Amino acid sequence: MRTPKKRRLYLVLACGLCFSAAVGLSLAAFSTSLTYFLSPRQVVAKAPAVGQSFRLGGVVEAGSVLTTLAGETPTTHFAVTDGRAAVNVTYTGVLPDLFREGQGVVAIGSMGPGGSFVADEVLAKHGAAYMPKDVEQSLKQAGKWDPKFGPPPDASSWNTMTVKAGS
Amino acid sequence: MIDPWPFINGAYGVSVLFLAVAGWLSFARLRRARRRLAQAEKL
Amino acid sequence: MNEDVLPGVGRLKTGGWLHYLANPARFLRVATPALPWLAAVSLLLCVVGIVWGYAIAPADWEQGDAARIMYVHVPAAWVAMAGYAALAVVSLLSIVWRHPLADIAAEEIGPVGAGFTAVCLVSGSLWGKPMWGAYWVWDARLTSVLILFFLYLGHVALIRAFDNKAHGYRAAAILALAGAVNLPIIVFSVQWWNTLHQGNTISISGGSKIYITMLYPLLISTLGFYLAFITMVVARVSAAIYERKTASALLAVAER
Structure with missing residues (x-):
């Protein structure tokens, strides 16, 4: 039986389906511009022109940070890596508090003439793991996780670890 | 090192202010609506 | 069948409690005694969650005290999305x-x-x-939540924009349903695209990355925010029903 209610329901469902498909397809089509930053691998592959502004994102390579003071403002050289490729970055100015080796960062700027990325702004990208400092320390000591090498394991493993140790 | 506390206080301040004001306004409107209905039914 | 007769008055067999509550008088009978309890419990949970998050929960290993903003930011974000889902359902x-x-x-x-x-x-x-070093960045997560805000504002304006109330309801319902595609975009934006915003800490499919002493205040304040939202909406809907009753009572007086 085709009641007006059923007809309206199917109409809404059909419209919703078409609209979602349209939005999904446009998102897929514009997916590159929706990406906030390029990874070093993408930068190496695309080789953006010197002076063309873009955002570079990745992890600060361990052992690559070198800071020099010229008067008041520090200049920092570091490499941003995604594990496969690395891009050298130069930034003059005060870095965010969370900046450290192994930290995710997004640098905004452009490629300089020397093949190194000149950043106008450096943003720190922090992880999605929340735990007190002492839990992080004990995880490190137990060899379960080092923040330098990516995100921590599932919380159930460290929550139960300490709960079991305590009980 | 940026002191995070002004930002924390700001975020909590905005949240508490919103919850308090929005909650208060909702119940004030409910009381007013009940009072007006009682008046209208008396007519 | 005349559609202008009040639907949902015991005539619909399917749909359960949503249809049951769709009758304003019945809604008031359920909501009026529930409201003081809703208000009290949500107030209690909000106070406990906020105080716990602000002063008692441990500082984060990476972000220090700034991570405390999580205990208001995350519940507000979840309620904002759930509220829009509710808006889509009622539409x-x-x-x-x-x-x-x-x-x-x-x-x-x-x-x-x-x-x-x-x-x-x-x-x-x-x-x-x-934490990041910027108040705002145009990444996919932040932008999609800003769009959610504008969808809400658009709905608020549209539903009140027509002299004929029914036209406003129809137009706003279409906007709410169309805007619902934004919800999965918000949730998955941090997985589909590179964003400055971090990934999801808690996911429905398991695999959370938060320590229990920080999870408890987050859950309490989330529950508190949800109940606060429900309390405010129920109070406002009740008030709106009374306002309509008042209007029709005054109209009846005027016609007498």
Whole structure:
């Protein structure tokens, strides 16, 4: 039986389906511009022109940070890596508090003439793991996780670890 | 090192202010609506 | 069948409690005694969650005290999205089943949801400055939540924009349903695209990355925010029903 209610329901469902498909397809089509930053691998592959502004994102390579003071403002050289490729970055100015080796960062700027990325702004990208400092320390000591090498394991493993140790 | 506390206080301040004001306004409107209905039914 | 007769009055067999509550008088019978309890419990949970998060929960290993903003930002974000989902559901009930209460609910959910979205945006911005180094970036997560805010504002304006109330309800319901595609975009934006915003800490499919002493205050304040949202919406819907009753009572007096 085709009641007006059923007809309206199917109409809404059909419209919703078409609209979602349209939005999904446009998102897929514009997916590159929706990406906030390029990874070093993408930068190496695309080789953006010197002076063309873009955002570079990745992890600060361990052992690559070198800071020099010229008067008041520090200049920092570091490499941003995604594990496969690395891009050298130069930034003059005060870095965010969370900046450290192994930290995710997004640098905004452009490629300089020397093949190194000149950043106008450096943003720190922090992880999605929340735990007190002492839990992080004990995880490190137990060899379960080092923040330098990516995100921590599932919380159930460290929550139960300490709960079991305590009980 | 940026002191995070002004930002924390700001975020909590905005949240508490919103919850308090929005909650208060909702119940004030409910009381007013009940009072007006009682008046209208008396007519 | 005459559609202008109050639907949902015991005539619909399917649909359960949503249809049951779609009758304004029945809604008031359930909501009026429940409201003081809803208000008390949500107030208690909000106070406990906020105080716990602000002063008692441990500082984060990476972000220090700034991570405390999580205990208001994350619940506000979840409520903002759940509120929009509720808006979409009542819009569907309005378009398909023409429940009169669904229109009232849509009208009252909008401003409350917009408020929670604003709290989410402001607290997130105040979190971004000390941690990321910027109040605002145009990444997919932040942009999609800003779009959610504008969808709410658009709905609030549209539903009140017509002289003929029914036209406003229809137009706003279509906007709410169309805007619902934004919800999965918000949730999955951090997985589909590179964003400055971190990934999801808690996912429905398991695999959370938060320590229990920080999870408890987060869950309590989330529950508190949800109940606060429900309390405000129920109070406002009740008030709207009374206002309509008052208007029709005064009209009856004028016609006498």
